[in-house]
Amino acid sequence: MSLVQLSLATGFLLILLGLYGALTNRDIIRMIVSFTIADTGVNVVLVAVGYLPGREAPILDTIPVAEAASRITDPVPQALVLTAIVIGLGVTALMLAYAYRLFRARGSLDISEFTELKW
């Protein structure tokens, strides 16, 4: 199994694991942790897709500029993932803040206590 396949498989498994955790856990903090795991999985998959076998990181300190196009990996997914990580952190912070408010409102973090939106 090559490096790309290994990291793709890891990423996909992390996404599935995170979604499973988010769907089955009743505790809001555990759901938030599950979401961040799924988020990590998405990032791993994106970076893995941008990897080209046998190439180097897109930093041209030792690679001559003229050969750059044939020696570096795809820089675009890496830029995307940098954005995704930062936005993921923002989403996590928001979820935690809301979880805190919910805890203040009910004194519990069990999702089954919150029945207003249930049908």
Next chain:
Amino acid sequence: MNFTTRKAIPLVLLLLLGSVFYALFAGYTPDETLNRTASYYASQTVQETGAQNVVTAIIVTYRGLDTLGEVTVLFLTAAIVGLVLAHSKAPKSRSGSGFLPSGELLTTGTRMLVPVILLFGAYVFLNGHLTPGGGFQGGAIVASAILLMLLSDPAQRFSHRLISRIESSAGLTYVIIGLLGMLFAGGFLDNRILPLGSFGSILSAGVIPLIYALIGLKVGAEFSSILTSLEETEDAQ
């Protein structure tokens, strides 16, 4: 809905999603060459921006508008976290009173490490155009120093005014630099309003180091404001 169907539904959904992932995984072959966008960036970055780190050139110059949007999203997050938690702020006199003292080890360690961490954060965002790293990473490192200070002394209060001053002036300067790019160079956030300098030195790549320093300050201030908002509500009762 009984208990078994409730348990079965997520499993069935995940099985379906898993088979989609498997199909993607089994049919995936890595590219042999870069696609057109990526090879444009690879061959033109040095000429057009003077940056050594291609990812930085993409984030700060080619997709600079997206990055501006990204720091705006972070700002919104910090503002909403502050708003959501504002109602449960601890009274000033009582805050942090319920904590045990944090211990000699953590206090001394904090005093020793915080300046080093801040310096490292500044190093990471000032060298964003040369080495792996940049404003977002550097900002996160700076905020981790704030986190360490909050851990060692939970009663400590940071001036929200100072944090928001740093944050807003960095954001404003960022936009002004972008507009100057429209006046003196090729377009919004064009980095060539300053000379590109010699390739590979710290003062090169036009305004990229300046913009990344501003992003670093802004991101550090935003993360710190999220951290302090979360911390100040901790002991509210």
